[in-house]
Structure formats: structure tokens, C-alpha cells
Amino acid sequence: MLGTFTYCNPTKIIFGNDALDHLGGELAKYGKNVLLVYGGGSIKKNGIYEKVLSVLKAAGKEVYEDGGVMPNPTVEKLYEGCERAKAANADLILAVGGGSVCDYAKAVSVSAYCKDDPWQKYYIRFEEPDCKIIPVGCVLTMVGTGSEMNGGSVITNYAEKLKIGHVFGEQVFPKFSVLNPEFTFTLPKYQMIAGIYDIMSHILEQYFSGSDDNTSDYLSEGLLRSLIHSADIAVKNPLDYEARSNIMWTATWALNTLIAKGKTTDWEVHMLGQAVGAHTNATHGMTLSAVSMAYYRYIFNYGISKFSRYAINVWGVTAEGKTEKEIAEEGLLRMETWMKDLGLTMRLKDLGVTAKMLPDIAKSTLVMDGGYRVLDRADILAVLKASL
Ligand code: NZQ
Ligand code: ZN
Numbered sequence: 180m181l182g183t184f185t186y187c188n189p190t191k192i193i194f195g196n197d198a199l200d201h202l203g204g205e206l207a208k209y210g211k212n213v214l215l216v217y218g219g220g221s222i223k224k225n226g227i228y229e230k231v232l233s234v235l236k237a238a239g240k241e242v243y244e245d246g247g248v249m250p251n252p253t254v255e256k257l258y259e260g261c262e263r264a265k266a267a268n269a270d271l272i273l274a275v276g277g278g279s280v281c282d283y284a285k286a287v288s289v290s291a292y293c294k295d296d297p298w299q300k301y302y303i304r305f306e307e308p309d310c311k312i313i314p315v316g317c318v319l320t321m322v323g324t325g326s327e328m329n330g331g332s333v334i335t336n337y338a339e340k341l342k343i344g345h346v347f348g349e350q351v352f353p354k355f356s357v358l359n360p361e362f363t364f365t366l367p368k369y370q371m372i373a374g375i376y377d378i379m380s381h382i383l384e385q386y387f388s389g390s391d392d393n394t395s396d397y398l399s400e401g402l403l404r405s406l407i408h409s410a411d412i413a414v415k416n417p418l419d420y421e422a423r424s425n426i427m428w429t430a431t432w433a434l435n436t437l438i439a440k441g442k443t444t445d446w447e448v449h450m451l452g453q454a455v456g457a458h459t460n461a462t463h464g465m466t467l468s469a470v471s472m473a474y475y476r477y478i479f480n481y482g483i484s485k486f487s488r489y490a491i492n493v494w495g496v497t498a499e500g501k502t503e504k505e506i507a508e509e510g511l512l513r514m515e516t517w518m519k520d521l522g523l524t525m526r527l528k529d530l531g532v533t534a535k536m537l538p539d540i541a542k543s544t545l546v547m548d549g550g551y552r553v554l555d556r557a558d559i560l561a562v563l564k565a566s567l
Pocket of ligand 1: 222282320321434
């Protein structure tokens with residue numbers, strides 16, 4: 180563990196099948212006006228909306244609604260949310276939904292009173308907020324992004340063909356998050372497995388960097404093994420509470436800053452996936468699964484020790500009589516087989532991408548420098564071509 184860092188995670192987590200019972204206690208800490216933010220309507224179908232509303236009413240809150248947050252929330256919706264938050268004079272933004280809803284709530288929280296254009300300030304210039312920030316709380320219904328316990332907020336600008344995440348500081352983390360694994364039971368299988376792969380990708384983005392002996396890597400391996408184990412159970416029986424609860428908790432720890440400690444971290448898979456998302460509006464986890472194998476096969480030789488360690492410690496590859504390269508390749512093959520068995524999208528063409536679109540997608544891809552190899556534009560195009 181050779182890096183230097185500070186660590187603080189201010190989000191209070193309320194976890195379990197009775198978690199919503201504790202929402203009232205959290206609400207009491209904030210003023211009367213609550214902006215209730217949600218997505219396209221799943222919470223109205225599965226009854227979560229009614230449950231949350233009755234807690235809000237019992238707590239004596241004045242509820243203002245901002246529904247219709249789309250998957251991969253847009254900059255136009257963000258502008259609309261700012262107006263709603265100001266009109267409500269919101270004391271708290273309560274996000275009820277998945278990563279998109281939580282991300283959007285955070286974006287509104289720092290944008291409503293921002294004097295500048297928030298897209299330019301936060302997503303192009305990457306500046307930090309210098310205005311009043313409205314506190315955010317979450318009731319999570321979709322597992323994967325880790326947004327419930329981090330400062331991440333991803334916004335898509337289709338006109339500019341950019342999907343960009345800003346990782347805000349502690350003051351923007353949700354103040355509390357209600358995590359009831361049963362609230363994820365109604366997720367369609369496609370979303371459930373996309374979320375599972377999003378979790379895996381978050382862990383790998385942090386794991387595949389650096390070469391020091393780092394506790395973060397041991398934590399990552401444990402999280403990955405738990406995830407693989409529980410995913411295999413959940414995909415056969417989505418109502419298995421134990422498996423779904425493990426997946427939910429793994430997702431939170433996969434991206435709440437802990438396993439990044441002492442790491443440079445990579446994030447190139449996410450940059451590729453986000454560029455694909457900006458051109459297709461595809462489901463986030465599937466954009467990652469479609470590019471991952473091509474990317475890892477492109478770079479693994481540059482981080483061969485970590486890739487062979489991954490094969491042994493996560494995928495159970497035996498080392499005897501094999502070179503590091505053979506071990507690493509076997510690990511990647513096992514990973515690929517597992518992904519296919521889970522039902523993940525393995526090809527960009529299955530997300531509506533055509534060969535003609537690739538140069539533009541490559542142009543929208545941000546280049547990161549914390550992984551085992553820094554790609555140039557030609558490398559990025561090669562990875563995208565191999566993913567098609
Ligand atoms: O909109 P509704 O009707 O609620 O339907 C949603 C949506 O269609 C549905 N859903 C959610 N909970 C459900 C449910 N359907 C039935 N039952 C439930 N209980 O699922 C669909 C997807 O939801 P969404 O919130 O878009 O998914 P996810 O949680 O994967 O969030 C994706 C967004 O998060 C960003 C992504 O880029 C994307 O914009 N990310 C945020 C990160 C962060 N904050 O740190 C990191 C991630 O890497 C990621 O980039
Ligand atoms: Zn992700």
C-alpha cells in the first residue's frame with residue numbers, strides 16, 4: 180500500500196428488508212419541502228411509490244414531484260430539474276430509483292443554485308460546486324452503479340454526443356441511502372445482469388492498476404468472488420433474497436471509494452462504454468460488457484502479473500506448469516464464458532452500433548492514464564473494432 184490518501188464516506192446506509200421503516204427518522208432531519216425524484220414509472224407499478232409517499236406524508240412533508248428521469252439522464256432533464264427544485268424551495272431531494280435517478284438527484288442538487296451553466300461548469304470544465312447544495316437521500320431500486328454511496332453523477336448530452344461523469348466530493352454524497360434488496364426483485368433480467376456486470380467492471384477498473392502489494396486488491400478479489408457466487412444463484416432464482424442482498428451490498432462497496440485507496444485506477448472500459456452510450460443510449464452495464472473482453476485482451480500483456488493473479492485468485496485457474504501469459508489468458512477465457520452464460524451483451528453490434536459509427540465513438544472516448552497501458556486514438560478504434 181504505497182499510495183497516500185484520506186478516507187471519509189459520509190453516507191449513512193440503512194440496509195435490509197425493513198430499511199424503509201427507518202426513512203422517517205432520516206426525513207426528520209430536514210425541512211418541510213421534499214422534491215421526490217423518480218424514473219419512468221417502475222416504482223408506481225411495483226408499489227414502492229405508494230410506500231415512500233406514505234412515509235413522507237407521515238413525516239409531515241410537503242411533497243413536490245419530479246418524475247420521468249430517463250435511464251442515462253440528459254442535460255435537458257437536468258435543466259428542468261433545477262427549475263423544479265427551485266420552485267419547490269426543496270430542503271431535500273429524495274431519489275427513488277436506480278443509478279440514473281440517484282445521479283440526476285445529485286446533479287440537480289449542485290445545479291439548482293449554480294450561477295453558471297452546470298453542464299459547462301461540472302461536466303466540461305470539471306469545476307467543483309461553489310453554490311448552495313441541496314441535500315440528497317436515496318431509496319435504491321436497481322443495483323449496480325454504487326451511486327447510493329458515492330459522489331458520482333453521470334449526465335448525457337446527446338447533441339454533443341458526450342456522456343460524462345463528474346465525481347463530486349463528500350458534500351455531494353447522499354446523506355443517507357435506504358437499501359432494501361426486495362425492492363430490486365421486480366427488475367427485468369436484462370437490467371439485473373447489466374447491473375451485475377457494472378459492479379464487476381467497477382471492481383476491475385480499480386483492481387487493474389498499480390503493482391504494489393495493496394489491501395485494496397485483496398478486498399477486490401473477495402468482492403469479485405462474492406459477486407460471481409451470488410450472480411450465479413440470482414440468475415437462476417431472482418427472488419433469492421440472500422443472493423440479491425449480497426449483490427446489493429457488493430455493488431455499494433465496489434464504488435464507494437474504499438477499494439480505490441492507494442490505487443491509480445484505470446476506468447478506460449467505462450470511458451469506452453460511456454462513448455458507446457452517448458451514441459446509442461444503450462444500457463450502461465451492457466456497453467461495458469460489450470467492450471471489456473476486447474479491451475482486456477488488448478492490454479493484459481502490460482499488466483501480466485495482475486492478470487495472472489486475477490485468474491488464480493478470482494477464477495480458480497491453476498498455475499502449475501503454465502506461464503503467466505497462459506494463466507492470464509485462461510482467466511480471461513473463464514471470465515468471458517461466465518459473462519456469456521449470464522446472458523450479457525458481448526458485441527457492440529447487438530447494441531445498435533455499426534462499423535460506420537466507430538470513428539465517431541472513438542472520438543467521444545476520453546483517454547485515461549491510470550491503467551496498464553495508455554491508449555491512443557488508434558488503439559481505441561482497434562478495441563472498438565474488436566468489440567463490434
Ligand atoms: O425509470 P424506471 O421506470 O424506474 O425504470 C428503470 C430503468 O428503465 C428500471 N428499474 C429500476 N428499478 C427497477 C426498475 N424496473 C423494475 N423494477 C425496479 N425495481 O431499470 C432501468 C434502468 O435504471 P437506471 O437507473 O438507468 O440503471 P442504473 O442503475 O444502471 O443507472 C445507470 C446510470 O448510472 C450511471 C450510468 O452511466 C447511467 O447513466 N453510472 C453512475 C455511476 C456513479 N454514480 O458512480 C457509475 C456508473 O459507472 C455509471 O456510469
Ligand atoms: Zn459503471
